[in-house]
Amino acid sequence: MINSISILREIIAYVFLITGTYFLISNAIGMIRFPDFYLRLHASSKCLIAGSISVLMGCIVLEGISYISLKLIIIIIFLLITNPVAIHAIAHFAYNYSIKPQKIVKNDIKQ
Amino acid sequence: MKKKLLTFILTLALWLVFAGHINFSVFLLGTLVTIICSIISRMFAAEVFRLLLMNYEVKVSFVKIYYIFLVVGAFIYDAFLSAVRVSKHVFEINPSFSPKTVQIKTSLQNLPSIMILSNLIALTPGTLIMDFNILNKNYFIHWIDVRSEDEAALKKALIGKHEKWIAKIFE
Amino acid sequence: MLYLILAIILSIIITFYRLIKGPSVPDRLAAMNSIGVMFLMILVLLSYYFERKIYINVALVYGVSIFMNVLIMVKYLQKPEKGGSSD
Numbered sequence: 130m131i132n133s134i135s136i137l138r139e140i141i142a143y144v145f146l147i148t149g150t151y152f153l154i155s156n157a158i159g160m161i162r163f164p165d166f167y168l169r170l171h172a173s174s175k176c177l178i179a180g181s182i183s184v185l186m187g188c189i190v191l192e193g194i195s196y197i198s199l200k201l202i203i204i205i206i207f208l209l210i211t212n213p214v215a216i217h218a219i220a221h222f223a224y225n226y227s228i229k230p231q232k233i234v235k236n237d238i239k240q
Numbered sequence: 241m242k243k244k245l246l247t248f249i250l251t252l253a254l255w256l257v258f259a260g261h262i263n264f265s266v267f268l269l270g271t272l273v274t275i276i277c278s279i280i281s282r283m284f285a286a287e288v289f290r291l292l293l294m295n296y297e298v299k300v301s302f303v304k305i306y307y308i309f310l311v312v313g314a315f316i317y318d319a320f321l322s323a324v325r326v327s328k329h330v331f332e333i334n335p336s337f338s339p340k341t342v343q344i345k346t347s348l349q350n351l352p353s354i355m356i357l358s359n360l361i362a363l364t365p366g367t368l369i370m371d372f373n374i375l376n377k378n379y380f381i382h383w384i385d386v387r388s389e390d391e392a393a394l395k396k397a398l399i400g401k402h403e404k405w406i407a408k409i410f411e
Numbered sequence: 412m413l414y415l416i417l418a419i420i421l422s423i424i425i426t427f428y429r430l431i432k433g434p435s436v437p438d439r440l441a442a443m444n445s446i447g448v449m450f451l452m453i454l455v456l457l458s459y460y461f462e463r464k465i466y467i468n469v470a471l472v473y474g475v476s477i478f479m480n481v482l483i484m485v486k487y488l489q490k491p492e493k494g495g496s497s498d
Contacts, residue, residue: 149452150418150419154421155330155331157445158330158425159327160429160445162335163335165339166435166437167368171326171368171384174363175322175365176323176330179319179322181451182316184455184456185455200471201455201467203257204470208448213358213359214478215478215482216441218481219481220368221370222437222485224370224371224380226435228437
């Protein structure tokens with residue numbers, strides 16, 4: 130009985146880890162294939178955050194309840210707060226650097 | 241005094257997690273370090289806890305904790321949903337986009353609540369903030385993957401729902 | 412576990428192309444940020460591969476330094492405002 134529970138936990142942990150690695154690889158390919166700067170920033174924000182959270186949650190399930198999983202939870206909270214702030218700082222810097230989005234369909238900002 | 245005590249307890253808990261085991265000497269060293277840290281950071285802490293602890297009734301604080309859980313759940317759910325959509329665009333053979341730039345006016349007043357709303361907009365599917373105008377309180381937002389007007393109205397309603405939750409917490 | 416680490420290293424190498432060739436400065440900043448977070452994931456996974464859990468402390472401190480790195484670069488590279496001092 131105990132053996133089957135540990136096997137089930139390992140399967141759930143590896144599903145989380147493989148999903149996170151897939152998101153990180155799709156981030157890397159999106160950085161190359163997308164044609165515009167802001168589209169690249171879309172790929173670089175969403176896939177990066179989801180991939181890192183998924184890898185850390187897989188490590189928590191693999192670990193169980195101890196001090197080390199508390200440290201991993203602190204890393205998750207820190208990444209959730211600081212990573213959108215860093216992406217927003219880069220986008221604001223690019224907007225002031227006079228990089229305009231190309232191939233735009235509809236524009237509301239009067240310049 | 242209440243704010244300093246709350247800062248002290250939070251920093252001591254963080255110290256005990258970092259240390260990894262509880263001992264008497266670890267506890268004594270932790271109190272010394274956290275007293276110094278809470279004295280140094282009292283200017284920043286007063287700004288944050290003035291908003292959180294504005295009224296001390298017990299019932300109101302429970303409602304606030306419920307909305308904090310809702311906002312954190314919305315963070316993680318939106319992150320996974322939008323990552324699946326973007327990674328679907330990455331592996332297409334001929335990816336087709338329809339980018340737009342849009343202005344949205346907000347009704348929030350405090351600076352921390354505006355910051356948290358901009359973090360939420362950065363994670364909802366297909367939106368990214370370019371700039372914020374402090375005089376008119378307008379967000380400049382860059383969108384992909386919005387084809388028709390119905391989707392635009394639906395996403396504006398989603399942003400308005402998040403804005404209502406944040407207004408319950410901070411104001 | 413080893414194959415996951417190798418896959419993340421492959422994605423770092425692909426992103427490094429954008430860091431070298433990127434046509435403008437913000438492209439290089441975004442590539443630098445994503446390489447930093449991917450390397451933090453490698454540090455967490457290596458502590459499970461070698462079964463030494465004390466290496467997680469290294470990842471916890473490294474996560475702080477990425478955020479400071481991006482903010483300092485953005486503040487340093489900005490154009491000076493009209494009539495204002497650029498500090």
